[in-house]
Amino acid sequence: MLNVTDLQSGYGEMQVLWGIDLEVKEKSITVILGPNGAGKSTTLKTIFGTLKPWNGRIEYIGQDITFLPPHKKVELGMTLVPEGRHLFPNMTVKDNLYMGAYLKRAEERFEDSLELVYSLFPRLKERESQKAGTLSGGEQQMLAIARALMTSPNLILMDEPSQGLAPKLVKEVFETILKLKDEGLTILLVEQNVFASLEISDYAYILHEGKIAFGGTVDEVKESEEVKRAYLGV
């Protein structure tokens, strides 16, 4: 579904990604692991288009989307749950969700999406008319995922969705991600929670200093003591 070849990018003069190759299969969960600062978020941002690629090629459902601006990618069914949430703080929860369904394609499915989202996160329904900026950290994270779902995506890029969530919710989030997969979505995940994410994922990549240090099925990761010790600190 998503094919990334030799992706390079960075900030200003500073190169962060030094040629990333990765593949995301349809209806799968793929996780990118790696130490802090390895370039995981940068990879997602570059794929989504928040950052402009310096080099390489990004292919999505057979199309070359390397230099497509982000909003075009959303139209093609890709979206990002960014690190740091990036909600609309002075808009209500409901309006945040409404904005998620901004594009025509998503608007048509507004009611269905809303139902799905509220069933996944009943808490959001309770807080429907509260301003997003005043939600607690965890509530905000739920809203961020929920809003992404409102775009009725096929591929969701998630940057550390479990960060800052209470243990009970972390579990729920990972369960949610699994459920999303069951709903037919494809997920590219960046996580620090190594155990939980390996638990739900099908494929895993390990990023180290801007390069892919390892790529394969989850089982391969689990089997490789070396990988675990060298890159995952476990």
Place this chain on the structure above:
Amino acid sequence: MAFVEQLISNLLYGAILGSVYGLATMGLSLIFGVLRIVNVGHGAFIMVGAFIAYWMFILYGIPPLISLFLAIAVGMAIGLAIYMLVVKRLVDAPELASLLAMFAIGIFIEEFAKQIWGADYVGYSWEIGGVSMLFTEVPFTKLLAFASSIVIAAVVYVWFRKTKIGKAVRAVVEDREGATTCGIDVNRIYALSFSLGIGLTVLSGVLVTLFTPVGINVYMGGEYTLKAFVIAVLGGLASPWGAFYAGFIFGLIENGSYTLLGLIPGVEPFGLTRFLSSVVLMLVLLVKPTGLLGGE
């Protein structure tokens, strides 16, 4: 008797003037609200609108009401051009960098206008009669200015509040990166808001001449820039319709207080009305630091 009559007459004119002030500030608020740009060149665009009204009337006899449409079109085109050439590149620069750019653009427009139109003070005379109301005479042109301002402000309100694109504008204001993940083309929203802001401003220039059809000059904008700033803050700064209400109030204070201040011996009441507006501004900000409609 004379006192009350004068007060009422002044308030009437104040209300009309205020509606024009209000509209003349909406564009400023819109641009500030969305792009955080303090358009110090604001008045130059009002001037462009005033000249559009003037030339259309003088050359082709087109009444200013029709020029409104031309003005918003021209304004939006100018706005778009400025956005593409300059503002787009400064979106991520420090806030005041764009202030400098708008300052330069304001100067450029004035000086360019001077090259083609000269620095003469001109005016036009569109006479369609008037009515006696509330102890004074009001020309229909002023009433038209009043009505148009209200209608246009209402249209902008509805656009902003009720349409999807209006909401998208708000979303972009709140969080740009978040907006992109919803599929919103941020660049387009910026371009639209900026050009609409300039369009409204140019359009308000036409209404300004409906109220005051004389004294049209390439440097006429400065006065309006100042007032628009004050009104914008009074209204909550980032809120275009807040600006509209505030303009209204501002007009009422400016004209309404005249009669009262005239009771103080040994002063120039007209000068003091301006002083009073500043005092009111300070008081409002003291009580409500985000302006009348701010922070909603």
Place this chain on the structure above:
Amino acid sequence: MRNYTPLVTLLLIYAVMIAIGQGIQGMWQPIMLVIFYIAVGQALNIFLGMTGYVNFGYVALLGVGAYGMAVALGYYTDLGLIPALTLGFILAILLAFIVSMVVGGIALRLRGAYFAIATIGVNEGIKYLILGGKIWGGSSGIVLSGILRKAYGAETMRFLSTVFADAGLIVVAILSGIITMYILNSRLGYGLIALREDEDAAKVMGINVRRYKQIAFVISCILAGLIGATAWTLKLTYVFPQDVFAINYTVEAIVIVMLGGAGTLLGPVVGGLIYALLKYYLTIAFPGMQLLILAPLLIIVILLFPEGVVGYLAKAARGTRFEKFVR
């Protein structure tokens, strides 16, 4: 650690400017014009550059300073020259101090653009109070040259309005630079940077945000008052409300700060040089067209250096041996 070396650069620039002004015929007034703009930028920078708050009413402080000096010289000639001048400086400082304390007390509670525009209101308020209340001659202003000539003779008056006024302005300009440098290297400066970046976090960091803003505001305003007293009252020998409260000086000051780089020591100097010299030579070369040409040039500069020329140079110089000299 603390770095005062950029002062060397600063003083060097002044020395070169003064040498050019004195050495080349006809360059003195243009140099003074440059120094006027630099001073105006420098004083504004202490507040705007370091706190991020825009004081649109800045020109009001030049105005009250100008009036302070004019009132002393115009209404108290009996005192004799030196006492009247001294009184003038005291009044300029005092008025600027009072206005900035009051305005700061009220307006500094406001954030961001609200503050900026509240201060426009202050400027307009003071102007119209003088006009409407017919204070200090109202719109008739205070015209000093005749009074000075009568009281102290033509020679003294000429000395005052040329040599003394210019020297005074240079002193104020350099003083502003030194104060800027001092602040940049002091706890005050660090506190200001913190509150500029995140006021709430700064509070939790232990910074008395209100007081720090107020201090920077008052310093900036007093310097502005002194500029008004020297560059306007003494040099031009008259004060009219419409002139001294003209908001375009504020805008020009902001432009200068931004051209050079906000919050830097050399920013206003470079900004002032660029702005004033461009304007002056364009005036000579294309009378009547200079602004038309200046405007696009300004836009190009800001597009190339959105953080100002010095802001850019300081970044470029990082890690080189020039680093010490640019700030």
Place this chain on the structure above:
Amino acid sequence: QQQPTTPAPSGEGKVETLYFGAPISLSGKFAEEGKASLEGMKIAAKWINENGGIKVGDVTYKIEIKAYDDESKKENVQSLIERLATVDKVKFILAPYSSGLTLAAAPIAEKYQVLLNSHGGASDYIFEQGYYYVVQTLSPASRYQTGFLDMVKAKDPNAKRLALVYEDGEFSRAVHEAAREYAKQLGFEIVYEKTYPAGATDLSPILNELKAANPDVLIGGGHFADGQLLAKQLAELKIDLKAISILVAPTFTSFYEALGNKAEGIAGPAQWEVGVKYSPEAAEKLGIEWYGPTQEEFLSAYKEAMGEEPPYQAAEAAAAVLSYAKAIEKAQSLDPAKVREAMNDLEFMSIYGVWKIDPETGKQIGHEMVIIQWQNGEKKIVWPESAANAEPCYPMPTWDEKEGGATCGS
């Protein structure tokens, strides 16, 4: 016609260029006046050059105007004056437009001891500061509205109720404070006097009050924009008066364009006007010398350059140039001090009228203002009688009459 290009073969004499300096407003709020002034100067210079230049000893000087744009800003004026005095070595400077800018120029001119000739700075106090090198060509502010009051008095001794509504600025305040005192001497009763701040966009508060005061005659105004506004709103609020005189604005053609026939009957003081009767013959009658182009020459030269009739700013600037030429020739020296001295008892007439200064202050005392009035779509000179080319239209038609199409001619 003369031969314009070939220098006069004056035998032995050298021909040199003499620069007159001019910081003038080509941008900013005085741009329009500045542009007209500059053209006036150029026409005068050209006439001088074509008519033998200025002869000092056996050198013939051709005049050239060295002009810089001061952007209507005081701090620019100072550096430009210095540049003119030192770099361009100009000894004779035509002051910038407006009293404020002239006042800013004066200390620097004194410093470099170059002459400063005010053609656009009317305020009296410029000349009360004791500057030696500053002289005035135009009539001072104190004289602007007095002629109009004389005229009303002459036409209608019963018109007593006078109102003053003017801009709160140094110039118009000086004008109207002098006018008020003069009016009292003439026996007028001041029934209303108020000012409005510069830049006002609505005068209705004042005018509502004015209406209640029920005056016969109104004088007021300040500059262009507010003058137009004052007239416009008098019309809108239908405040009928027997006579109105407004500063500055009515002297411009755009005034009529802006107001249409509502301008009918509105008068205003002018330093000069197209159609004034100053001519070599008039000069001869008065026994003073005539110098400079004739009205017709001036008019056609200006029209050719600018495509419109000259406003008075052009004539007064031209007169300033002529006065320099005349004084230099009289002094037979290029030393500003000597030229200034020669000016003390210089008296001549030009298109602009008589030029004569008070030796003590440098203030203009020879020149007289004229009163113009819009009549039937034309600007007519109605006062003083010696200069007039039309009778005053008094009382002016009411606003309702004008709405019905009435003009001053009908």
Place this chain on the structure above:
Amino acid sequence: MLLKLEEVTKRFGGLVAVNSVSLEIDEGEKVGIVGPNGSGKTTLYNVISGVYAPDGGRIFFEGKEITNLPAHERTKLGIARTFQVPRPFGSATVRENVAIGAMFGRANAGVDEALEMADRYLEMVGIYELREKEAKLLTPLEKKLMELARALAMKPKLLLLDELLAGMNPQDINRILDLINKVKEEENIATIAMVEHLMHAITKFAERVVVMHQGSKLIEGPTMEVLNHPKVVEVYLGEKLKIG
């Protein structure tokens, strides 16, 4: 007793974010504060550090009432915190950021001293090599480390950490926990409160745990005891802890 809250309440409109919470922290304690998202932990910090004035109740620090003291004065008394969402002084360098803490915190250092301290603490948290970078260019994690250094440089008596470890990988978490323990000994920061959702960190760090729920204090006591309490498992953990 270092810090004492007496029935502190904070409302936002109709929502009671902190509901009559009484709490005591003794000198030298290591307290963990946990609770579901939105249970009022951050708000509690905000009230303690002076960002919000409480709507009811009183706060004491070292026996003195500080309920109405402005934030900056509380800092001077020795309360320091980090922010859940990092708040760096963006255009200042990392080093300047930390130095600001040293200057205005309880450390009250002069400029030179503060800059030296900054270097030391940056070294300590492991981002010394980033010290000349503008703070806004850091990754969220680096920002958090910088905030830790900044808070340490203030030499506080009470250090309030708000989800400092969120987003860190297991290696880093262990490193930072060790660091905090070390600093506590060496730098005389006797008392530390830690809001965290990472149970392995809480169990490793805290001696005592306070559980918040819907604005109120649900329960408090020794760490393992509390975390195994059925109520806590129900509202917060979802399932019994595997560790310990």
